[in-house]
Amino acid sequence: MKKVVVIGGVAGGASAAARIRRLDEQAQIVMFERGPHVSFSNCSLPFYLSGVVADSKKLLMMTPESFEVKHNIDARVNSEVIAINREEKTVTVQHTQTGEVTTESYDKLVLSPGASPIVPNLPGTDLPHVFTVRNVVDIERLHTAIVERDAQNIAVIGGGFIGIEVAENLRLAGRNVALVEFAPQILTPFDEDMVQILHKEMVDKGVDLIVGDGLANITPTTIGLNSGTEINADIVVLAIGVRPETMLAEKAGLTIGETGAIHVNQNYQTNDPNIYAVGDAIEVYHRLMHKKVRLALAGPAQRQARAVADHMYGIPVTNKGVIGSSSIQVFDYAAAATGLNERTAQQLGLQVEAVYVIAPDKVGLMPSSNPLHFKLIYEVPTGRVLGAQAIGKGNADKRIDVIATLITMNGTIEDLKELELSYSPMFSTAKDVVNIAALVATNLMAGRFKQVRVHEVRSLVEQGAYILDVRERAEFAQGALKGAVNIPLGELRERMAEVPKDVPVYVSCRSAQRSYNAVMALNHNGYTNVANVSGSFLGICLYEYYQDQAQQREPIMTQYNFK
Amino acid sequence: MKKVVVIGGVAGGASAAARIRRLDEQAQIVMFERGPHVSFSNCSLPFYLSGVVADSKKLLMMTPESFEVKHNIDARVNSEVIAINREEKTVTVQHTQTGEVTTESYDKLVLSPGASPIVPNLPGTDLPHVFTVRNVVDIERLHTAIVERDAQNIAVIGGGFIGIEVAENLRLAGRNVALVEFAPQILTPFDEDMVQILHKEMVDKGVDLIVGDGLANITPTTIGLNSGTEINADIVVLAIGVRPETMLAEKAGLTIGETGAIHVNQNYQTNDPNIYAVGDAIEVYHRLMHKKVRLALAGPAQRQARAVADHMYGIPVTNKGVIGSSSIQVFDYAAAATGLNERTAQQLGLQVEAVYVIAPDKVGLMPSSNPLHFKLIYEVPTGRVLGAQAIGKGNADKRIDVIATLITMNGTIEDLKELELSYSPMFSTAKDVVNIAALVATNLMAGRFKQVRVHEVRSLVEQGAYILDVRERAEFAQGALKGAVNIPLGELRERMAEVPKDVPVYVSCRSAQRSYNAVMALNHNGYTNVANVSGSFLGICLYEYYQDQAQQREPIMTQYNFK
Structure with a gap:
């Protein structure tokens, strides 16, 4: 009988444990989670701030009890693994409330420690009105603080997915929100030409958007920026980025890759073959960049978790690497991207061309027809599709999913031009915007204009x-x-x-x-x-x-x- | 200077003419249309019945005048080509109103005559309250008749795309609608297991749905069915199917294929290399069925039209055949399908398996989350994906477009399982329903359950x-x-x-x-x-x-x- 210990009870860890149980009814499975909750919906956390998710309890998808009764998995919360003892094949666990230390043996170990929000070393970041958002406890604390102080002015630092979603949901809740991003743009999956549409939408919806300026300090009532600008802020949310939680792995002598995340092989094994690692703490192979990257996304984490379980039980693992598909709602706009953007492709020294088309997302006669902005990036001279970005009030994610599929299958602009997608006036146009972009690209490639x-x-x-x-x-x-x-x-x-x-x-x-x-x-x-x-x-x-x-x-x- | 004559000014014909102009500024382009309108939105016609499209004039996308000034194309309406004289390379044209007969020469001829609604030879089908729907004139006539008679009871015969859309839009306009379909189900792209959801939706929305029964006769106030059932009907709409308009081609000695539609080669040339044909009047190669089929869809017609123009000017044509992707709104449900359904695959003697999964279309916490019903059909033992059907209140078409892309790129269930699609809680789940279906399929294929x-x-x-x-x-x-x-x-x-x-x-x-x-x-x-x-x-x-x-x-x- 195999004994599997899983470190981290959210996303990757929980998925791995459940699949292991389905493959092996006899295995003993113990899952340690440092926090008080297992298996919550990370990506839905910001929606609690606007009331779209009315009850924070609903963010919890499983409990230790339901893991026990449904999957015969021993899920222990408030339990921090403080050491991996590879020679003995044990982990040392400390209860976060009682301080009690215990030891648990394993045959196979799965690391899914995630990544922690970066808190910059700047004056005031330790003040009590400064928050980060990683889990249900965080979002409840933030929400409570806003309500209790009736905070009118909130500053969100960082224009990534979490920062934008927190800013949007707070704005929808009627607060004054400033969003500060150090880079010249928010949401780096998008190129600077496309992202201006989202910049405009943020501003149109009343967010005080500041790009190209960084946080310098925080006082109890303001934040100061590098430019000298001061902004009133009763509450500050730091959403600058995340750092893979590698300390435990490092202490155990597991290899950390050049990206600063845990190194794994094609089967998600660390340099210790009995120890697997998945999720935001590891680095993954990017199939278009041909190198290791960090990619903190839920979809890949779930696939990695499954692959780990499969490999443990001799099922061949398919590792296609990642391409980086993502989507986000930004007020009235849907925005989605996949593969390489033009900026990254150029940084990599690839020879690419890009086309940008604006076409109706549905037949123009239909009441809900809106322009869809679509950018396609492809390799010259091969025409291989490398990436795409779509932004519009309608169905942007659908177009990006088509391109994600095409990229994975090594499709070209010629393939895309010929794609026979489903059409009815309510859902698209006879030539969909993705077809149109490919037509423009093939005409351009042929030198027709x-x-x-x-x-x-x-x-x-x-x-x-x-x-x-x-x-x-x-x-x-x-x-x-x-x-x-x-x-x-x-x-x-x-x-x-x-x-x-x-x-x-x-x-x-x-x-x-x-x-x-x-x-x-x-x-x-x-x-x-x-x-x-x-x-x-x-x-x-x-x-x-x-x-x-x-x-x-x-x-x-x-x-x-x-x- | 090349002279191109196009027969048929809607969809395929209009698209071919416009592309020819872009490739050749000097060409003389003459387009003959039998009806009074060119280039209208066929697929949007039914929406005029409910007022979703409020003004029938909006259905017209181009006029002879706009073809002239924008594209220097001589578009002549009310002009029926009554003969193709291949030896002289001329066409004989009769004006439908004046009866005047003229002759026009051509270097290249493009046939885009479309398909006409089938009117069965049954008692009463020639009565004045019996209508078919092919063009703007038809839909205006139908609409006027309903309004003028204040017709409360309308019978629609035929459960294909047009029949369903006509029935739905009339129901939305507050009429009593009976829909009669001879086959045991409506909408044949869907398998009988999936289509029951749509049957239920039609009934739930108050349509008197009758499947497995055929029209026997029409009286001024009723229709009679084969079963003996009588239904009150002030207006009858025949939407039984369409028949390719091949008479002109036949008279000219052009080859008609086994399907009854015009035969074309890989470049959409008829057996006369100076005569091309596109759209609903031709037969096309089905890349999964490996045979010629008829497929009356707008997307393929537009691609054929472009291919014709390209071939005329020496641009290599990509002919990937068709897979048959379609979508339709049925009241609150979106329904879409691509590739082979299980019924057709079995009729072809293919060895296939199918899985049916029900999963949330978005994260369950999101207010607009709804179950998505998804069926995946794949070949055994190769795992090659052959088709899919999706039905739900949310975004069914997106899932089908992913599968259409995968099918075209020869993807397998293993590829689908690994597809990295864009995810945010508002748009999907970390493992999308299409991934889940592939996981079920791979587990089934591996014999795990x-x-x-x-x-x-x-x-x-x-x-x-x-x-x-x-x-x-x-x-x-x-x-x-x-x-x-x-x-x-x-x-x-x-x-x-x-x-x-x-x-x-x-x-x-x-x-x-x-x-x-x-x-x-x-x-x-x-x-x-x-x-x-x-x-x-x-x-x-x-x-x-x-x-x-x-x-x-x-x-x-x-x-x-x-x-």
Whole structure:
């Protein structure tokens, strides 16, 4: 009879234990959890702050009792493993309340210690109104503090998933929320061109968003930033990032990888073959970056947990590495991303191209149709799809899941162009936005047209480049790039002589569809230096708006238009 | 300069013409449309009946004028091509209003004549209150007739996509609607086990649904069915199916395939290389069935149209065949399917297995979380994924698009199990329902457990088989299979002796998750003939409910429970 000890009773640990039981009814399974709860819904924690999750007890999915009766698993809470004694194959456990120390033997050990919120060493981070969010106890403490103090002004430090979700849920609860992010943007899975849409949404919904500035200090009523800015804050939430919990592993002589997380092999074994490790504490192989990375996501943790159980019982493990798929709700917008973004691909020295399309998420006639913003990143010259980002009020996650599947199956832009997805007017369009992006990409790859990107337009406008806007006059009147020339697509053929042949021509419309037709017409009429403005006016307005406000700079358009 | 003539100005024809223009600014493009409109949104027609689309003019996406000014395409409506003169490379065109006959020459010809609604040769089908739905004129006529007569009772004949959408939109408009389908079920992309959920939804929403009965005759106030049933009907809509419009092609000596549609090669050329054909009038290669089929869907038509333009201009055509992805809203439910269903796979003699899982479409804590019903069909022994069906109040189409992608990329259940999809509590679960289905399938393939299917349960109950229900007592009390024995999962290990070893044991819970844990525990305790009841009680209630009502038969449960 096998005896398995699991360290960490949330996500990875709990999943591993349950699968072990299903594979082996006789195994003795003991699970130690430092905190008072096992198996809670980490990803749902922030939703308690807005009342979307009304009762914090509902965040708990299992209890030690239900582990016992349902799975015959001995789950012990408030029990911190303080040492792994590899030679004796035992762990030393200390009860967090009684201080009592006991020893438990194992045949196989599974480490799932997770990662802890980073608390920077800055003045005031130890004050009692400063919080982090890792578990149910944390979120209850934070919620109680806000309610008891009736805190009106809350500062959230960090623009990652947790920071954004905490900020959003507090804002939905009617609080004044400042969100501070050190990097120039929130949510690093997204490229800077796409994320501006989310920056705008945060600001539109009343969040005081500050990017490119870091926390310097905390006082009982304010936070100070590196720039010297002071912000009133009755409560501060630190969501800067997480650090893998490796201390126990290190003490036991287990190898820590270059990323600072626990090193594991393809079967999630540490350098001690009797000790497995899973979840946020380990480093994993990124199948597109071809190197080890840290990736604190629930889906991969669950797959790792299952793989550990399978390997223990001789079932071959499939380790496809990770690609990093994620999604988040940001007020009215859904945002999702998978694979490499353009920034990372360039940092890795990959040769990539990207296209950005704006297309209706449903047939335009349907009442809930909204523009979907979709960016596709692919390798040149192979056309291999490497990543995608989707943002919109509709179903962004669906498009990203299609791309995640395609990436995993080594698909190309040609495959994507031909994908036969389900269609009805309520759910999509006959050519879905992902198909359209692939069509643009294959046309670009074939050299049928050239493009400029939204982030390049400002300097074109400032240089007085020739920008041809082919929208209708009424649209043009409601906002246009400064200096742009308006020739509606329907007049272009007869008025083409007005378009100069001796300078580069940049063609724009609302969302780059009509302009593409114009580009092709110009290309076929002897124009040799024509480019389509990717994203066009709608994309440019969304790209520029937040940056213009934040930097108090002169807009490049006569007025914004987000329709 | 090339001269291209396009026959048919909707969907395929319009798309081909636009792409040809983008590839060749000089080409002369003439498009003939028999009806008064070009380029309308076919798939949105039924939504005009409920007012979701308030103005029928909005169904028109382009006009002859906009084709002219935007694309320099000569689109001529009310112009029926009555002959193709292949030797002279001309077409003979008759104006539908003036009767005037003209001739137009072509270098290349594109046929996109579509398919026409089938009107059966039965008494009364020629009465003035009998309608079909193909175009904007049809839907306006139908709508006007309903309003003018204030028709309260409407019969829709045919349970395909158009029939269901017409029925739903008329019901939403407050009419009494009877839907009659000759086959034993509506919506043939779905298997009979899955479609019962939609049958129930139609009935729940007040549609008088009659399956397995055919139209016999129509009188001015009633319809008669084969069974002898008479139904009051002030208006009758025939949506039995469509027939490819091949007459023109046949007259011109173009080859018609075995399916009755126009035969084309891999580049969508007919047997005359100067004549291409696309859309509902052609037959296409099914990449899973390995044979030609008819598939009247908008997405494939658009891809064919593009391929035709590309081939004309020397751009290599990718023809991956079709897999048949579709989706539909049925009142509160979204339903989507891709690839082969189990019925078709069996008819083809393929060796397949299917799993049916019910899992939350989002994290259960989220207010809009709902069960998603998901069926996966895969080949044995290869594990190659062949098809899937998803039905739920949430995002069914997303799951099907993932599977459509996987099928196209030749993925297996092992690939699906490992797919890293985007996750946040608002959009999905850490292991998405598609991953879960693949886990069930791989466990089944590995022989780790056995299953019985929802459609097999009735005879098990009737035979008095030993059915073990492992739900909690309170759940069991709210409805259970007749004769089932209740031992909650938490008590199973201590009470296992109560479970007989000498008879087959069928284990059920609410949605087959707890029962799976119980099955594994029994398997490991010397039970050799245990099966998990796929879909379990929730699935069985949904499967049985409509059939029980329609056949007025005795339920196999003490009471239904759909929660």
